[in-house]
Amino acid sequence: MFKSLSGRRTLRYVVLIVLSLIWISPLLAIFIFSFAPNQDILRMEIFPTSFTLEHYNTVMTTTLRGVSIPTSLVNSTIIVVIQVLGVLILDIPAAYALARTNFFGRDIIFALILITMMMPGHIILMSLYEIMANMSLVNTLPGILLPGLPRVIGIFLLRQFFREIPNELEDAARLDGAGDWQIFLRIMVPLANPAIATLTVITVLYSWNNFLWPLVIINTPEMMTAPIAMAYLDSGTNATQNYADLLAAAFVTTLPVIVFFFAAQGRIIQGISPSSGIK
Amino acid sequence: MRKAFPYLLLAPYLLFFILFLGYPILRGGYMSLFDWGIMGPKEFLGLGNYIDLFSDDRFWRVLGNSLLFTLLYVPPVIIISMLLAVLLHGFLPGISIFRSAFFLPMVINVSVSAIAIQWVMDPQIGLLNRFLDGVGLPTQTWLNQQGWAMLVVSMVVIWSSSGFNIIIFLAGLENISTEIYEAAEVDGSSTWHTFLHITVPLLRPVTLLVAVLSMISSLQVFGEIFMLTGGGPFGSTTVLAYYLYEQGFNNFKFGTAAAVGVVMTGIIALLTFIQFRFLGERNA
Secondary structure (H helix, E strand, O other): OOOOHHHHHHHHHHHHHHHHHHHHHHHHHHHHHOOOOHHHHHOOOOOOOOOOOHHHHHHHHOOEOOEOHHHHHHHHHHHHHHHHHHHHHHHHHHHHHHHHOOOOOHHHHHHHHHHHHOOOHHHHHHHHHHHHHHOOOOOOHHHHHHHHOOOHHHHHHHHHHHHOOOHHHHHHHHHOOOOHHHHHHHHHHHHOHHHHHHHHHHHHHHHHHOOHHHHHHOOOHHHOOHHHHHHHHHHOOOOOOOHHHHHHHHHHHHHHHHHHHHHHHHHHHHHHOHHHOOO | OOOHHHHHHHHHHHHHHHHHHHHHHHHHHHHOOEEEEOOEEEEEOOOHHHHHHHOOHHHHHHHHHHHHHHHHHHHHHHHHHHHHHHHHOOOOOOHHHHHHHHHHHHHOOHHHHHHHHHHHHOOOOOHHHHHHHHOOOOOOOHHHOOOHHHHHHHHHHHHHHHHHHHHHHHHHHHOOOHHHHHHHHHOOOOHHHHHHHHHHHHOHHHHHHHHHHHHHHHOOOOHHHHHHOOOOOOOOOOOHHHHHHHHHHHOOOHHHHHHHHHHHHHHHHHHHHHHHHHHOOOOO
């Protein structure tokens, strides 16, 4: 069965085009029909018959069942920013201490952190909810974001990176009279920039897409993050209602993450590839 | 002063770790030993919650549903991700555009992908039934029918997680030397033959990693179930994580839910242990 090289290449393109269209078809469909009149959806048109911005206008300027999509985007953004900053501020020094200093209890502490990585988030769902209730943090922004701060994955990623920095750098700095803090802040943290960037990217995605915990801890529309707002709107929408509004809301809440994906694709891949040691 | 340095670095992290991870884990185990309602503990039961769970037919059905989901999800996601990775590996003009198309679903929130799937499969306005009707095939109420519901959920999870697994397979493919392929080409090996007898065996460690990671995540599936089926129809898609949520936040049986969490942790810890023990921390 001889196939010419260019024939093979054409075949590969055809397969790739067909499959990738199937892969993005749900997103494409949401995008296209978010500009269509609702009757097109009810009449099951395969392509929209006309173009309208009405749904985007509705979504951006009114509340749907008490949910304001712009508010949910603001909530999500605040949570992402604070969680990313918090994770970096907590994880970078801790990972450095575990990687490059000696102190009593270091290995036990690291083992304990490692053990929690084997545990699904579900084990703490009930107890964490109760702790938050006791602290009166149910349905508040701190209640949503605090449990996301001790990210174990960052400890792993950064510890590995800090361990691989050669000792000679540190020794040379010490000879020049640099102290512990200077070495950490002026030499090690800048060197760890690639790992810090990867951690930032995976934390943004984790934070934006977190579903189970916000679902449990939020109970009013104005506190909802974007994904929870979508789940709430979806649960109350059926075929006879204005389905196109739902699609426009879905696209508006997804656009930030799509833009972020294209901007940070390389880092996302690095964060997942086994060679960089993260799962 | 020097002695304090590591502790100062570690202290803030440890504080949050203990407060929001360490202590809640221990307290979760503690809660599972009680008849614990929304107002706090009522009665110490010892292993009572666990005994109740394992003597309840419904919980065995939940375990069965989780196992069914794992079977419907893990083998297909391995095969699909591996084939797509092979298709996306190596240079081809425009290949990065195709890669993006396959990676994109993994950053899309489950609430949004569920809306698309519900719409396509809607009994009244769904395009899928319209299409099936058009070609003379029987229409279905996909998500309201036992048998179909779990299959649809697994397809959605495969779709959203394939990008993650393709990336792992691509990293594995990068490690296979091109000389092996050149030699195979010289020997006149067909594409299919090369794939089966060279690529698949050399990807074995990566495949094992994907298998274990997929099993671990399949036992935790929640969002797709919550959005698409709500555990139904007739409890046929009530998997472990959804059962926990239902017991805790619909029935307010915190103790029972905590016990389900401990059982899940046991199963997942075992799988993770296998991953570390046999595949190594750094794996592949």
